[in-house]
Amino acid sequence: MTTTYNTGTISVSNGSTTVMGVGTNWIAGGILPGDDFRAAGLTVEIASVNSATSITLARAWPGAGQAAANYSIRLIDEGERSLAALNEIISALGSGNLSSFAGLEGASNKMAYFTGAGTLAVADLTVAARALLARAAIEQANPTDATAGRLLAVGAFGLGATVLTSVTDLNAALLNGWYSYGLSALNRPFVNGGTVLVLSPNASRVAQIAIEHNSGKIATRYVSEAPPASGVWQPWDEFVTASTLNGFVSVEEITVADDAVGVVDLPGSRTSAMAIIQTSLASNGDVQNVNCGVVMLDAGPSPAGFSVYSGTSFSVTSTTLTGTSGTDGRTTVAPKTSGQLQIENRGGASRKYRVTFL
Structure with missing residues (x-):
């Protein structure tokens, strides 16, 4: 049986969905969503009952604003309410979702999922997957969270x-x-x-x-x-x-004519270094091992050179070289006080020298 509730007065603004009551008790009065709110000759369905003095309409109030106005709420008959719910179920069945679900064959460690509109299928749901879904937190709490089993976040x-x-x-x-x-x-x-x-x-x-x-x-x-x-x-x-070797390891190349002296600067402002001196004929690049050597150099105020290794036609001295100071047929090297290395070529042909400073 349909009943009506009209205790107290109401206020509602045009275009609003909020209805406030004075002297009302809509909770105790059994007002429910779906009941009809009526005032000033207009009817709007109730969406929710918030408290004894507040309800929300399903759509904005279309009439003029009402203040301390009379009203009535038509409580829908339970039979009508049940019929409406049944119609919703029938509509859901008509979408194919429930019928498709009913057609699935359940099995252990399986889950249903949609493959399209109104169609479902089953997929594997392992014990590990269920445990992962059951976790309260499955992603890292911060970029350095090392909790075992959590998913790594970006970063x-x-x-x-x-x-x-x-x-x-x-x-x-x-x-x-x-x-x-x-x-x-x-x-x-x-x-x-x-x-x-x-x-x-x-x-x-x-x-x-x-x-x-x-x-x-x-x-x-x-x-x-x-x-x-x-x-x-x-x-x-x-x-x-x-970059870290810059200034400590340096490679220089110089070509020295026969019976001439070439000069190579020590790297940076250094006055001492170890020098690896290799030579080849300028004409064809043939390496001349006999004219190669490894030398410790002091090119400071008191120049001195000490041979670590010398080829059979390689000499070291501490004097100023002129181009004919050393023995004919040999390469002679000597430091200078200006932080330089002198290379004298008396090999009978122009030579190319490669000097690696350490």
């Missing part, structure tokens, strides 16, 4: 990150991954900041490779005590690269 441990996780003490960077460090970071290998790659094969060994940002210099170190957090780190070892 985890520096992988694919546009901004690396920063560390303030390189001794504390123990988890595998890429990190950044700044000018004030403790235990950094160089003056400036950079990035550090952490490699940890097990619980008792950690290695780090650090790269300084503005120079590209590289250094490495390791700790091999368990646990690494309380171990003693080995000193940083800098990698030998072309």
Whole structure:
């Protein structure tokens, strides 16, 4: 049987879905979604009952605003409400979803899924997959979250990150991954900041490779005590690269005519060096091992040269060379006080000399 509720008064604005009551008790009155709200000759379905004095309409109030106005709510008969629910079920069945679901053959470790509109199929759902779905958190909480079984997020441990996780003490960077460090970071290998790659094969060994940002210099170190957090780190070892060798290793080439002297500057402002001197004929490039040698040089105020290795036609002296100072048929080298190396060629033909300074 349909009944009506009209206790109290209501207020509602034009275009609003909120109805406020005074002296109403819509919860106790049994008002439910689907009942009809009526005022000023208009009827709108109720979407929800929020409290004893507040309801929400299913659509905006189309009439003029009402203040402290009379109203009535038509409570839908339970038979009508049941019929409406049944119609919804019939509509759902008509979509094919329930009939398709009913046609599936259930089995252990299977799950249903849609393959299209109104069609379903079954797929495997393993024990491991169910355990993963049951987890409260399946993704990392932060880029360095090392909780077992969690999925890696983008940027985890520096992988694919546009901004690396920063560390303030390189001794504390123990988890595998890429990190950044700044000018004030403790235990950094160089003056400036950079990035550090952490490699940890097990619980008792950690290695780090650090790269300084503005120079590209590289250094490495390791700790091999368990646990690494309380171990003693080995000193940083800098990698030998072309940039770090600049000024320490230098290669010069010079062609010296027969009975002439060529001069090569020592690298940088150095006045001492080890020089590896190789020679070949300028005409065809044939290497002349007998005219090669390795020399320790002092090109300071008191020039001196000492042969480490000499070919049979290679000599070292400490005097100024003129082109005919040395023995005919030989190559003679000597340092000069100006930080230079003299090379005298008396081999009978023009020669090309390659000098590697160490």
